[in-house]
Amino acid sequence: MDIAELVNALRGYSVAILSDDAYGAVLFVNHITSVMCGNSEDVVFVVYRESTCRKLYRIMLSLREENRCIDKFFESVKVVKVGKTPETCFGELVAFVEDNENIVDVAAEIGRILRNKFPESTIVFFGFNLGIQIYEVSNIVRALEELFSRIRNTTYFVVSSREVTDLMANVFDVVVCISKIESFGMRPNNIYNVYIEHSIISRIQQMPLYRIDEMGLVEL
Amino acid sequence: MMRPEDLVGILEGANTAIVADDEYSAATFVCELATRQLAEKTVIVVYSEIKCRKIEKLLSSKAYCSGISSLLSRIPVVKVGKTNRAGFGNVVAYVEERGDLREMCGEIGSILKRLYDSKEIAFFVGFDLVSYLYSPAEIVAGMEELLTHIPEMTKFFLLTRMKRECVPVITNMFDVMIRIKRSRGFDIMAYNRVYDVFVEHSIIRELPPLPLFRIDGEKMVNIV
Numbered sequence: 001m002d003i004a005e006l007v008n009a010l011r012g013y014s015v016a017i018l019s020d021d022a023y024g025a026v027l028f029v030n031h032i033t034s035v036m037c038g039n040s041e042d043v044v045f046v047v048y049r050e051s052t053c054r055k056l057y058r059i060m061l062s063l064r065e066e067n068r069c070i071d072k073f074f075e076s077v078k079v080v081k082v083g084k085t086p087e088t089c090f091g092e093l094v095a096f097v098e099d100n101e102n103i104v105d106v107a108a109e110i111g112r113i114l115r116n117k118f119p120e121s122t123i124v125f126f127g128f129n130l131g132i133q134i135y136e137v138s139n140i141v142r143a144l145e146e147l148f149s150r151i152r153n154t155t156y157f158v159v160s161s162r163e164v165t166d167l168m169a170n171v172f173d174v175v176v177c178i179s180k181i182e183s184f185g186m187r188p189n190n191i192y193n194v195y196i197e198h199s200i201i202s203r204i205q206q207m208p209l210y211r212i213d214e215m216g217l218v219e220l
Numbered sequence: 221m222m223r224p225e226d227l228v229g230i231l232e233g234a235n236t237a238i239v240a241d242d243e244y245s246a247a248t249f250v251c252e253l254a255t256r257q258l259a260e261k262t263v264i265v266v267y268s269e270i271k272c273r274k275i276e277k278l279l280s281s282k283a284y285c286s287g288i289s290s291l292l293s294r295i296p297v298v299k300v301g302k303t304n305r306a307g308f309g310n311v312v313a314y315v316e317e318r319g320d321l322r323e324m325c326g327e328i329g330s331i332l333k334r335l336y337d338s339k340e341i342a343f344f345v346g347f348d349l350v351s352y353l354y355s356p357a358e359i360v361a362g363m364e365e366l367l368t369h370i371p372e373m374t375k376f377f378l379l380t381r382m383k384r385e386c387v388p389v390i391t392n393m394f395d396v397m398i399r400i401k402r403s404r405g406f407d408i409m410a411y412n413r414v415y416d417v418f419v420e421h422s423i424i425r426e427l428p429p430l431p432l433f434r435i436d437g438e439k440m441v442n443i444v
Contacts, residue, residue, distance in 0.1 A: 146302075200243050200278040200281060
């Protein structure tokens with residue numbers, strides 16, 4: 001299944017992208033958003049907290065040398081920032097939600113913004129893994145319940161870490177895992193396997209999908 | 221060789237947990253059980269907006285379920301959550317979630333007792349999410365409350381990917397546990413949706429722990 005077919009099949013579903021590290025997640029998200037930009041689809045990033053914002057920016061800088069496309073995309077992407085300050089180091093800030101330490105209220109506010117301002121856009125959430133470190137799982141689920149009750153048919157990708165696979169498979173329609181390949185060769189590199197861990201979509205089964213690195217994506 | 225309808229007959233009056241690796245295989249299993257006679261005496265209790273949305277998406281994706289879509293559109297649904305919208309079936313009652321599981325289970329139990337007699341079958345869907353929201357002690361108390369209201373009614377709980385610390389509650393609380401487990405088969409790279417269906421735990425003499433069926437893609441077949 002090529003990446004354009006995958007993006008097309010995931011339209012309208014909720015997708016968790018669970019990665020060993022943020023670098024692999026951004027590499028994969030970059031491939032997805034490239035397809036969407038090619039189709040002139042609107043993409044909105046929801047970035048949770050300052051540290052996630054900074055991390056995304058650092059990854060962008062580090063990928064800039066290899067991939068000009070990621071640079072251009074990150075400069076123009078719409079960003080809904082959740083945190084302490086209405087500042088983002090990349091993209092165009094379109095909304096700000098102050099983090100008031102109540103994740104359920106924050107999720108409700110994000111849901112309202114997305115439903116009212118971006119009903120047709122594809123949403124990519126970053127920083128979910130940070131939320132899991134800060135709040136009880138029950139609060140995270142209540143926050144997701146708030147969000148899902150407001151954006152029912154939107155396509156959204158939530159980037160997180162792999163420790164929460166069971167929860168994400170319980171809540172999300174599809175779970176894509178990105179696992180880092182241990183490489184001790186002469187040329188150290190960030191190489192990842194991408195596979196479907198869980199899916200309720202008939203044509204997408206549990207299967208290996210791609211191998212990705214800074215140079216590109218290869219179908220498995 | 222056991223047929224799905226025989227299984228439903230044996231489980232009459234029992235509390236059965238159907239614990240599946242994913243919702244897709246659970247849906248295939250339920251589609252195989254769903255005969256017209258069964259559908260006519262079935263009520264679905266569904267929990268949460270997350271699960272309602274997911275079931276709606278699953279049913280629209282799964283072509284096999286289209287055969288029972290007309291049955292499903294008429295099935296009475298008791299919705300538990302933030303809104304009274306389910307996205308499938310015919311919503312006959314709504315229980316608002318207020319954060320107290322025991323109170324919620326009591327309300328569900330009294331609705332089922334009032335609207336349906338003990339010969340009918342209740343499918344509880346989406347309640348696996350409860351394991352991430354409440355402690356095992358609260359879940360046990362909630363189940364007790366529910367059972368007080370409808371002790372004789374046949375109950376099937378469809379559960380997937382529960383929080384691990386809540387899994388022992390299933391063996392403690394349910395009469396029968398049917399497991400739908402993804403079969404790794406001979407090839408770990410196998411892409412097919414192949415699952416083994418078996419009885420893992422049972423207090424019913426006619427239904428000891430045994431392999432039952434195999435789900436292969438969209439079909440369920442007997443294990444010879």
